[in-house]
Amino acid sequence: MLPLNLNDFVATAIVGLVAVVMFGVWVFHRKPPAEPYESIPAYQEIDAFIHRSSEEGKALLIGMGEGFSGHNTGLGDSVGVTIAHTMLKRSVFNDQPTRSLSGDGALACISQLVVHGAYENAMTTELFRSDHAQLTGLGSFAWMGGVLPELAHKDNAGLILTGTMRPEHLLIADLAERRQAPLVVATGSVGAQAAFFASEAQVTMGEEYFLPSIGSTNQAIYQNSAKIMNWVRVMLAIALIVGAFLKLSGVLP
Amino acid sequence: MKPRLPAVVAAVSGLAMLAAFFFQSVTSPYLGLVLNWAIIVSSMALLVAIASLAVTHIRFIIDGQKGFLYSIVLLVAFFSTLIIGWYRGLEDPQYLDWLRMILVPVETALMGLIALVLMSAAVKIFRVRGWSILTVSFALSALFFLFLNLGFLRHDANSTLTAVISTLQRLPLVGARGLLIGVGVGALLMALRVLFGQEVARE
Numbered sequence: 251m252l253p254l255n256l257n258d259f260v261a262t263a264i265v266g267l268v269a270v271v272m273f274g275v276w277v278f279h280r281k282p283p284a285e286p287y288e289s290i291p292a293y294q295e296i297d298a299f300i301h302r303s304s305e306e307g308k309a310l311l312i313g314m315g316e317g318f319s320g321h322n323t324g325l326g327d328s329v330g331v332t333i334a335h336t337m338l339k340r341s342v343f344n345d346q347p348t349r350s351l352s353g354d355g356a357l358a359c360i361s362q363l364v365v366h367g368a369y370e371n372a373m374t375t376e377l378f379r380s381d382h383a384q385l386t387g388l389g390s391f392a393w394m395g396g397v398l399p400e401l402a403h404k405d406n407a408g409l410i411l412t413g414t415m416r417p418e419h420l421l422i423a424d425l426a427e428r429r430q431a432p433l434v435v436a437t438g439s440v441g442a443q444a445a446f447f448a449s450e451a452q453v454t455m456g457e458e459y460f461l462p463s464i465g466s467t468n469q470a471i472y473q474n475s476a477k478i479m480n481w482v483r484v485m486l487a488i489a490l491i492v493g494a495f496l497k498l499s500g501v502l503p
Numbered sequence: 504m505k506p507r508l509p510a511v512v513a514a515v516s517g518l519a520m521l522a523a524f525f526f527q528s529v530t531s532p533y534l535g536l537v538l539n540w541a542i543i544v545s546s547m548a549l550l551v552a553i554a555s556l557a558v559t560h561i562r563f564i565i566d567g568q569k570g571f572l573y574s575i576v577l578l579v580a581f582f583s584t585l586i587i588g589w590y591r592g593l594e595d596p597q598y599l600d601w602l603r604m605i606l607v608p609v610e611t612a613l614m615g616l617i618a619l620v621l622m623s624a625a626v627k628i629f630r631v632r633g634w635s636i637l638t639v640s641f642a643l644s645a646l647f648f649l650f651l652n653l654g655f656l657r658h659d660a661n662s663t664l665t666a667v668i669s670t671l672q673r674l675p676l677v678g679a680r681g682l683l684i685g686v687g688v689g690a691l692l693m694a695l696r697v698l699f700g701q702e703v704a705r706e
Contacts, residue, residue, distance in 0.1 A: 254525065262525070268691050272699070329693055355549025362555070381559040385552035391610060399573070417621065421613075424620045438686050440679060447641065448624035450631050456682050460689025471701065475692055482688050 264486070271481045275474050287476045289463045295434045295452040296333070296410055296464050300340050303407035309346035311406055312337065313397045313422070314361055315413025315437070316390050317354020329460055330413035333436060334361055336464045337410070338368035346407075347379070351386045351400060353393025357413075358385035390416055401425055408432035417445035426451065436462070510700045517698045557581065648675050 303310045312334050334350050341348045350365065352358040362383040369378040386396020401409055401422065408431060411422065415437040423446055426433040433451040437443060438459040446453045457479060463472035496502045520537070523530035560574035568574075584602070591598045625645070632638045650656075656668055 254527075265691065265695070268688070268695060272692075272695060328697065352552075355552040356545050358552035358555070359548040362552075380555050381562075384559060385556050388549075391613060395613075399570075418614075418617050420624055421617055421620055424624070438690065440682050440686065445621065445624070448621075448628045448631070457685035457689035460686070460693050471696075475696070478692060479685070479688055482692075483685065486684060486688070 267485060268478070268482055271478050271485075275478050275481070279474065279477060286469070286473050289469075289472075290454060290458045290461060292434050292436055292452045292454045292458065293461075293463045295432070296337065296436070299408045299410065299432065299434065300337060300465075303341060303346070303348075304344045306407060307345035308405050308407035309403075310337065310341060310344075310348040311397075311400055311409045312348065312350040312361075313393075313409060313411040313413075314350050314352040314357055315411070315415055316393060317352060317357035317413075329438070329462060330436070331357075331360055331364060333410070333412045333462050333464065335364050335368070336462065338365055339371070340465065342368050342372040342374060342377070346405060347377070347382050349381070349400070350383045351393070351397050352383070353385075353387060353389060353396075355385060355388070358383065390418065394419055394422060397422055398425055401431060402429060404429075406431055408434070410434045410436065411451075412436040415439050415442035415446070417441045420445045420449060423449035423451050507700070510697075514698050514700055517694075553581075644675075648672075 299310060302308075312330075314330050314334065338348055348365075350361045352361050362380065365383040366375070366378050369375050384396075386400075387393045397409075398421070400406075402425065409422070409426060411419065411433065412435075415435065416439065419442060423433055423435070425431075427450050433449075435442070435446045435451045435453045436459050437446075437454065438457070440456075443453055443455055447455075461472050461475050461479070463469060493502065523534055523537075527534065557578065560578055563574040564571045564578075587598055587601075625642075628638055628642060651668065651672055
């Protein structure tokens with residue numbers, strides 16, 4: 251049996267704290283706020299992509315990242331699936347189908363289910379084709395190698411990279427700039443955020459990635475989530491300052 | 504009920520795994536079992552995804568779609584790797600050498616290209632993002648910490664100066680941890696939203 255250490259208990263306390271704050275926000279903030287938080291620019295851009303692709307009759311591409319398995323242990327790709335789901339729901343009837351490109355078997359299967367679900371909800375399953383959600387290669391480089399030729403097609407309205415990214419994927423941004431294809435990068439990986447900041451792509455910064463505020467339907471949950479994150483951040487900051495003070499004053503060992 | 508069922512299954516599974524983590528004296532044999540299930544399901548998903556990819560490219564070739572030559576290259580490479588690996592075994596040194604001789608040069612070339620692209624992106628940042636406090640501080644801090652971490656500033660005789668330099672060298676780590684706290688809270692919130700079924704309620 252593995253004994254639980256102090257870190258495990260601190261982690262449990264933080265999970266409990268977030269759950270309590272979630273419940274508090276749910277109970278006390280039922281009404282929409284008078285001054286809502288502004289939408290995140292990267293997600294506004296995705297919203298604009300969806301409109302542009304349906305107006306111009308061009309295809310949208312979603313790069314889903316490396317996936318759940320392999321070296322990646324983060325939750326980043328779950329948000330990527332949510333973003334893909336939101337986009338697909340609104341682009342089912344576009345002239346060109348929205349296609350997602352995954353770097354992992356499980357992620358490819360899940361994104362295929364998501365695409366199929368979007369067509370099923372729109373009662374147009376006959377329009378669904380398995381190549382709308384495809385595995386492009388296993389691992390970081392192989393996935394990127396699959397995304398690059400797809401991006402090079404001229405009938406693309408834009409590319410959305412969402413999920414777990416690496417700084418090396420800046421090569422995609424470079425091709426997008428040369429092809430003048432708009433690019434949005436929604437990722438929780440700090441290294442990739444820093445690398446893509448140097449490109450023309452619209453990037454989510456810090457925790458923005460976890461607040462996918464695309465379109466009006468997601469606004470309520472976005473406002474509540476942003477509120478919860480602010481509260482938790484304030485509490486953690488206070489706890490860190492108090493902890494540092496106690497440590498410096500010798501109270502904590 | 505139909506859209507709620509997967510959310511309920513996900514929530515119950517997640518909560519059960521959390522509970523199992525905290526009562527390992529009772530649940531440790533089952534934790535390993537569940538992990539094996541996850542590996543098997545993930546492997547099956549990979550096989551399904553590869554089969555789907557192969558079928559798609561076979562369809563491209565049959566339909567004679569634009570760029571079907573690339574589909575032929577992909578299928579030939581895939582099936583030759585599969586068949587040779589099957590015939591000679593995955594541990595066969597010659598088979599591994601063949602794979603290495605293809606993969607290593609390709610990946611090295613790609614890494615070289617990435618290094619150039621990263622360098623050009625660093626140079627282009629002001630043209631792309633304009634001159635603002637954020638871009639100037641981003642570029643200056645990158646340059647400063649690059650210079651500092653290359654080890655040019657050293658003064659072994661003066662312990663105070665060494666301590667100051669060491670503290671400065673840790674600053675990027677402090678900033679990254681600050682960002683990671685935000686990212687961690689975001690990931691935690693996302694996980695709890697899934698566990699409590701809020702992601703489905705949004706539908």
